[in-house]
Amino acid sequence: MSSFKYDIVKQLGEVSQSPKGWTKELNLISWNGREPKYDLRDWAPGHEKMGKGITLSKDELISLRDILNEMEL
Amino acid sequence: MSSFKYDIVKQLGEVSQSPKGWTKELNLISWNGREPKYDLRDWAPGHEKMGKGITLSKDELISLRDILNEMEL
Numbered sequence: 001m002s003s004f005k006y007d008i009v010k011q012l013g014e015v016s017q018s019p020k021g022w023t024k025e026l027n028l029i030s031w032n033g034r035e036p037k038y039d040l041r042d043w044a045p046g047h048e049k050m051g052k053g054i055t056l057s058k059d060e061l062i063s064l065r066d067i068l069n070e071m072e073l
Numbered sequence: 074m075s076s077f078k079y080d081i082v083k084q085l086g087e088v089s090q091s092p093k094g095w096t097k098e099l100n101l102i103s104w105n106g107r108e109p110k111y112d113l114r115d116w117a118p119g120h121e122k123m124g125k126g127i128t129l130s131k132d133e134l135i136s137l138r139d140i141l142n143e144m145e146l
Contacts, residue, residue, distance in 0.1 A: 013140030016133045024133060026140055040113070040127065040137070054113065054127055060089045060097060062146045064113070067086030067099055068138035073131060 008047065009036045021045040029055075081120065082109045094118040102128075 010028040017023045022042050030036040038061050041053025056064070083101040090096045095115050103109040111134050114126025129137070 012144060013136070015136045015140065016130070024129075026137065052127060054125060056097075057089070058146060061141060061144075063086070063088045064099065065138065065141035065146065067088065068134060068141065071085060071134075073135045073138060 004032050006031050007033075007036075012038075015040070018042075022051065031055075077105050079104050080106075080109075085111075088113070091115075095124065104128075 007030045008027050009030055012026040012028060015024040015026060022044055024040070024042050027039050027041070028036045029039040037055040037057065039053055039055050042051030043049070044051075080103045081100050082103055085099040085101060088097040088099060095117055097113070097115050100112050100114070101109045102112040110128040110130065112126055112128050115124030116122070117124075
């Protein structure tokens with residue numbers, strides 16, 4: 001595995017929690033010291049392991065918010 | 074690679090488009106004939122290839138929407 005470091009700059013919210021305690025979270029994360037990106041991802045308790053996720057730009061978050069607000073949820 | 078099939082049940086919105094024409098989209102997708110899930114993912118033009126993405130439940134979409142609405146974007 002390649003080595004990388006990350007820094008959770010800001011925790012923005014928890015989207016869900018699994019029975020085993022993993023959480024799906026929206027965070028602002030800096031990868032390898034680069035400019036932070038928004039990140040939607042599963043995490044083990046205490047952020048000890050990370051699961052699958054995607055990064056998003058601010059513009060993408062705004063678009064996503066607008067799409068969600070137009071849906072009947 | 075394993076074989077699977079998917080059916081884009083409903084296209085809910087386009088979050089962004091890359092210079093090469095890939096789009097990040099929110100869709101409702103049925104994987105291997107199972108109950109459809111919400112899916113946030115990158116796609117090549119015409120949905121010919123799929124990129125990285127995550128699936129979300131309805132409850133997760135609602136939580137995500139509420140988090141996004143509380144942020145200053």
